[in-house]
Amino acid sequence: MASTLIGKAAVLEGLPDHPALKAILAWNPAALTDAKFDRSELTLTIVAEEIRAAAAAVQAAGYNFFEDMTAVDWFPSSPRFQLSYHILSHSYKEHIRLRVLVEEANASVESITPVWPAANYYEREVFDLFGVRFEGHPNLRRILMPDDWVGHPLRKDYPVEGYR
């Protein structure tokens, strides 16, 4: 397998038979904005509005297990938030990363809980610690911090020590 492939064109050329990539292309090639194959991990960047449908597409392609989901705050660059979904396939024995970029203003994406109920706690955690909203989540409220907490501690502009 190729070592490092950066960019959508390079990945499409280098990994033409990858099942997840084929599933995304068959579903909606326009939703795939960027791709990366680095350190033997495939990262597919999906447009933010389409994440639920993309999750359903890779699930149908055999990526059956939701492993992990979290956010990265790229403050002060824009778009500010990156959401990383790690999806595992029990049959292919490998995992992929779906990546979504979200703007800071009105940060919100569709919840993938209808596809994987396991995402419930993970989306609540991202909402709690980063302040990204998930539309269609059955119970979007703080999970680790107290309900009346002000602010989102894992944002980069939230201080590690001292007063908020």
Added chain:
Amino acid sequence: MTDVAGTPILEAPAALGAKDQHMVLNMGPQHPATHGVLRLVLEIDGEIIVRLYPEIGYLHTGIEKTCEAKFYQQVVPLTDRVNYLDPLSNNLCYALAVEKLLGLEIPDKAQWLRVLLAELSRLNSHLIWLGTHAMDIGALTVFLYTFREREDILRLFEAVAGQRMMTSYIRIGGLAMEPPLDFLDRVQAFIRTFGEKIDEYSNLLTGNPIFKGRLKGVGLLSAADAIALGVTGPPLRASGVDFDLRRDMPYSSYEKFQFEVPLSTDGDCWARYAVRLVEMRESVKIIQQALDGMPEGAVKADAPKIVLPDREKMKTQMEALIHHFKIVTEGFAVPAGEVYQGIEAGHGQTGYYVVSDGTAKPYRVHMRYPSFATLQALETMCKGRMLADVVAVIGSIDIVLGEIDR
């Protein structure tokens, strides 16, 4: 109040017709059977669970935020404290993730010792689970037996790391230091008798009619539900999904070891008990293979700018002293990128997602811990069962609140 799955239980719904009203019961966070500070809010109809809602966060320490302010090597001691019952697995997972970012090759001996230690750590985790689980059910004796063997394992950890619980022994680039000369003999002496000890636990529990009655058919979880709810590790395999990262996506040279992955299709608490018991026997096999085939060589990668030099070299060679000073004061830069590394820990799949921006401090460290996901399946397992079964189910999914709240 509408009955939506996964929403908090604030009050019981009004009684319908001649029926009695449901009751809301609070369990924890200081309940001895919740294995830490887990709080459950239960809506019960008599003694039958109608809904169950876990409230977590009582142990939240913001460890992921702390990681962002530390050098890469300073994160290792933090990982111990997340799941304090399986410390070496945490060390291993974090080290593997950073090594993947660095593209670092680890010597064979270090990899084999890592496997050996990870399996000892799994035994440690399973022994605590077995002792506390049996104690919750009312079989108090087993706890004393399992903690006797756990003490032996902690002494082995102390021999290599100088610490019983917060080991921090697996470092980025290998191990902290060579294990003591008699370490492998001591491990051999421990596992020589450990098989009999498992028989001993099994004799106390497997034929015990009360233990059987409390676990058989309780806490049912189907394979489809287990996958949908993100359940990993022994509970997943007890529901009939044949997946083990050690065998299916091997790391740290697990591909060189022969072992069976125990499986059950019953999906109840008893199946989870049986699967873990066999897993302990398989761990003993893996440790035996690691002892028999232990390669010679160094336990640290040859990367002077990343791995701290030996104490002796530091005192005699100027280069080593400079490297030591640089690593301690400035850390080491890690190439930009993002990696996710999953390993099979005692409770299930532990994963570290590390994002680097090219500096000496991690830009983001996210810890995926199995208990966090498994807790979501608790309501599915307890619904329609008796109140007392909740205690059995919590014990059988083996949760640690440290890794749920982080």
